[in-house]
Amino acid sequence: MNRLTNRLLAATAGLAAGALLVTGCSSGQISQTASQESAVNGSTANVKNIALRNVHIQAVQTGDYLKPGRTVQLIFVAANDSPDVNDKLVGISTDIGSVSVTGPTAIPAASSLIVGSADGQDEVVPLGNAQTTTAEVTLAQPITNGLTYNFTFDFEKAGQAKVAVPISAGAAPRQGAAAAHG
Numbered sequence: 814m815n816r817l818t819n820r821l822l823a824a825t826a827g828l829a830a831g832a833l834l835v836t837g838c839s840s841g842q843i844s845q846t847a848s849q850e851s852a853v854n855g856s857t858a859n860v861k862n863i864a865l866r867n868v869h870i871q872a873v874q875t876g877d878y879l880k881p882g883r884t885v886q887l888i889f890v891a892a893n894d895s896p897d898v899n900d901k902l903v904g905i906s907t908d909i910g911s912v913s914v915t916g917p918t919a920i921p922a923a924s925s926l927i928v929g930s931a932d933g934q935d936e937v938v939p940l941g942n943a944q945t946t947t948a949e950v951t952l953a954q955p956i957t958n959g960l961t962y963n964f965t966f967d968f969e970k971a972g973q974a975k976v977a978v979p980i981s982a983g984a985a986p987r988q989g990a991a992a993a994h995g
Contacts, residue, residue: 854931854981855889856961860974862895863920865966869981870950871931878955879980887912887948887978888929891966893920901969902926907978909962910953916946920968931983956980 855869872885879885893900902918920926927945956962961977968974 854979854983856976856978858966858974858976860966860968861971862893862898863900863968863971863974864892864894865974865976866890866892867931868964868976868978869931870956870962870978871929871981871983873982874958874980878957879952881910881952881954884949884951885980886929887950887964888931888981889948890928891920891926891968893922893924893926895922897922898970900971902966903969904967905948905964906967907950907962907964908954909956910950912948912950912964914946914948918946931981958982 855867856865857868858865866889868887868889870885871888872879872883887905891902899922900920902914902920905912905914914928918926928948958980961979964976964978966974966976
């Protein structure tokens, strides 16, 4: 009986050591998905309690560039992560033109400000006390796809966030695909 108990103890200890060894092999490793970004067209930024998501210019480019004088949509979501501090978008500036915001700009605590509607997305119906508004950029300079443009978002309490903003054609067909079908 003593031999059987010793064998069981040795087997149990061996299994426990093997489990610790296998578990220890993955400690300190970063998972493959830990650094992946979401599949959205735009940029992201954070300033204090405000999280800017999917920030992009939505415009279809048919030539070498988008010409000065043209008005393009600025699309983004500003989420207020604070449970109790309301904030407000007080302005947006860029060196490529002037930005005009139409509609409410308050960002209540634990809520969002939805600016514009991404192409191919149904009309956004805000949940809870989220606000919807629009923002347009009247271009003073030519801009083109493939580059990013500097924007500064100014919030009443959170301060400023600088974001490199790309252009997205949204659901429009690729230029090469449109020419092949045309």
